[in-house]
Amino acid sequence: MQLRLEGVGKKFETILALEDISFSADAPEFVCLLGPSGCGKTTLLRLIAGLAEPDSGRITLDSVDLANTPARQRGFGIVFQAYSLFPNMTVAENVGYGLRIRGETAPRIKARVDELLELIQLPHFADRYPWQLSGGQQQRVALARAVAVAPKLLLLDEPLSALDAKVRVELRSEIRDLQKRLGILTLMVTHDQEEALTVADRIVCMKNGRIAQIGTPQDLYHRPTSRFVADFMGISNLIDLETARRFAPSLLDGYAPNAGEIACVRPEDINILPAGSGACVKTVQFLGNISRLHLDWPGGQLIVEQAGESSLAPGAQVGLEFAPHKHVWVAAS
C-alpha cells in the first residue's frame, strides 16, 4: 500500500493553503504531519481523506488516482480531535456502523465489534452511549470505529489534543501499538513535536503550506535543514557565524559555513565547566529530571540543560564547552 502525493496545492479564495506538496508513504508506516497552527497540515489530511479537493497535483494510492473517488468510496478510516462519536448510537453501534453500511450480517458485525472492543480494552462498554464515556474512552471507540472496516489508510486529525496530559501519553502509545499490530499505513496530524517524535516513523514538518523537511524523528531533531525546523523541534541555541568565530571557534572545526548560515546547538550538547569562566548563570529552572539554565554569554543568551538538579545558583561564573560535531549549520532564513 503506497500513498503518493505529487505537487498538491490548495487555495482558499485568495489564500494559498498548500503549495507543491510531494511525498510518499508506504504501509505499515506511521507518518506525522507536524507544524504550527495554520501551516496547512489539517487541510492536507482533508485532501487525502477526500473531504476537500486539491486545486492542483495528484494524490494516488497504489498508483490509482483518487481524484474521482469521493470520501465515502475511499475506504479510509478517520479520527477527529473532537471524538465525533454518533451521539444517538451505542458504542457497539458506532464501531459497527461502517460494517453495517457495507451490508455485513449482524452476527459478523457483532463478532468484529467484540474483537475490537477487546483490543481497545473496553469490552464491557458495548451498550453504553458516548456521553457515558470519558474523553479517552470516547477516543478509543472512535479509533475502533475507524479501523473496524480494515481501512487502507488511517487518518488521525489531532486525535489527542482534547485529552488530559496523562491520558494523552497513554493513548498515544496505544494508538502506536494498535497501528503496529494491524500494519495500517497511518497519517497523524499534530502540532505537538514531542508527540510526533515519540510515535512517528517519519515526520513531515510543514510551514506556511509547504513542506519544510521530511525525515525520521532523529533526522529532524539532530539534523534539521532549516532554522524553522531547528527552532520548532525542541529548543535550539542559534549562533550566527560572526559570534561563532569570536566566542565558539570549535563550532567551525572541519566545516566552512557559507555566509548567512547559523549554527544550531541543542541545550544538552553544551557542557558547563563550573571551574571555568566566560558565562554567567542568569536563571535556573528545575524541571524534575533535568535543570534548564539560562546563561549570559558574550555572544548572547544561551540555554543549557543539565541532568538532575543543578548545583549552580544565579550569578555563578562558569565556563562552556560545545560537544564536538553535535551541532548543525543551517541557512539563517
Added chain:
Amino acid sequence: MSLARFADADRLFVAFCLVVPLTALGLFFIYPLATVALRSITEPGGTIGLGNFAVILQSPSFWRATAHSLIMSGSTTAVVLILGLTVAFALQRCRIPGSALVMGAVALPLLMPSLVQGLGLIFLLGRNGLLTKATGIEINIYGFWGLLIANGLYGLPQAVLIIAAALRSADARVYEAAEMLGTPGWRQFTDITLPNIKFGLLSAGFVVFTVTITDFGNAATIGGDYSILATEIYNQVVGQMNFNLGAVVGIMLLLPTVLAFYLERVAAQRQFGSGSDSAVPIAPTWTPRRDLPMTMAAWLIALLPIVTVGVVVFASFVWLWPYRFDLTLRHYAVKVAGGYDPLWTTIYISLLAGAFGTLLTFSLSMALQRLPRHVVKPIYFFCLLPAAVPGLVLGLAYIFAFNAPGTPVYALYGTAVLIAICNASHYWTQGFLTTMTGLRQVPASLQETASCLGAGLPRILGDVVAPFMAPTIVSVFFFLFMQSMVTLSAVIFLVTASVSVASVSIMRLDEAGFTSQAAAYATCTMAVVIAASIIMRLVLRFATRRA
C-alpha cells in the same frame, strides 16, 4: 465509472433538496405576492397605472386607518416594552417565587387565536362585562383602549422572550467588577444592564410593532369603529369587493412591516450576533429590597393574561353572562355552519402545514450547508421575506393567485391543502431559521466521519443528522402546528363554505352575537393547542433524553 456515478448521486440529491423547496417558495410565496403587486396597478378599466394608488391616497378613511394603526401600534409597543422589561428582568435577574408560572402565564396568549384576548376583554369590560356590572362604570372598550390591551397581551410574550434572552447573555464577571468598584445597584442597571440589552429592546420593539400592526383577530373582535389598516384591507375586499384597492392597502401595510422587520434583523444581529460561550451566567441572590417589588410587579402583569383567558373559559360554561352564573355545557352546542367540523379541519391543516414546513425547511437547510456562500446568501435573504409579509396580505395574494379559473393552480383553491401551504409559507422564516441553527450545531466532523465510513448523503441524513437534530425538527413541527391552529389573518380569505378553520368560526360566532358560543369554541381550540404543547414537551424529553 461507477464511482463517478455514485458521486453524482449525492450531487443529484443535494440539487433535489434545493430545487423542491425553492420551487415551492416560488409558487406559493413569490408568485402570489407578485399578483398582489400586479393587481394594485390594475385600474378598473383593466389598464395598468397608478390610479388605484391615487384613489387610496386621496381617501380620508385610508389616512385615518393609517394614523390609527401607527398610533395604536406605537403605544402598544411602548407599553409592552416597559412591561416586558419588568417581567424579563424579574425572571432573569431577580429571585422571584413562581417564576415558571409567571412565564407560563405570560406565554398563554401564544396558545390561542388572538381573538381570545378581545373576547376576554368584552367579558370583563364590555357592556355586559363583569367589571362593568360590578363597578357600574361603563367605559367603551371597543376601540383604541381595547386594542391596546388585547394587542399588548399578544405582544408581551414575544417581547419577554427576546429581552430575557438579551439579559441572559450577560457575563456575571462584569457585575462582579462593578461591585468591586462600589457601583450601587441602580447604577449597575442604568450603566451596564440597559446599554447591554439596548439592541435586544429594539429588536423586541420592532417585533411587537409588527405583530400589532398586522394583527387582524383583535381588531375584528374589539376594534369597534376604530379602523386600522388590517380592517381596512378586510373591508375593501370582503365588504366592498374592491380587490384591487385591497391590494393597494396591502402594499401600504407592507411598507411599515418590511421596514420594522429589517430594523429588527439589524438589531437582533447586534444583540445576539457576537455571543461568546465563555460568559459566566448570572445567578442572582435573594435581595428583598429588589426582589419583593419585582415579584409583585411580575405577578400583577402575569395576572392580566390569566384573567383575560380564564374569563373566556369560565364564560363558556356560564348559563347567561353576566346574569345567571349556573354552569352549563349548552354553549358547546355551537350554532355555526359546520359545527365542530372546522376544528377538525384545522387540526388536519395544521398537521399538514407542520409536515410540509418541517420537511421543506430541513431539506433546504441541508442543501444550503453544502453550497458555496455566494449561492447561499441570496437564498437565505429570500427565506427571511415571509416574516415581513402580513398575513392579510398573504391571504389576499392567495386569492389572486389561486382563485383564478383557467389556471392549473385553480384546482388547489378551496382545499385544506392550500390553507396548509399558506400557513407553511406564512411561518416559513421562523421554521427556516430554527432549522438552520439546529443544523449548524451538528458537528461537521460527525458527517465527515460517516462519509469516510462509506455513507452516502441520504444515509448520513437519516443515521447522523436527523437523530442529532431531532429536538429541532420536533420544535419546528410543533411551532408550525400551533401557529396554524390559531392563525386567522391569512386564512380568513381562503376559507369556503365547506372548508373552514376554527378561528374563523370563533369570529363568525362573535360577529353573530353568540359571544358565549365563541368562547366555547375558543376553549376547544385552546384545549387542542395546549394538548399539542404538552405532547411536544413529552416528545422533546424523549428526543433529548440521551443528550
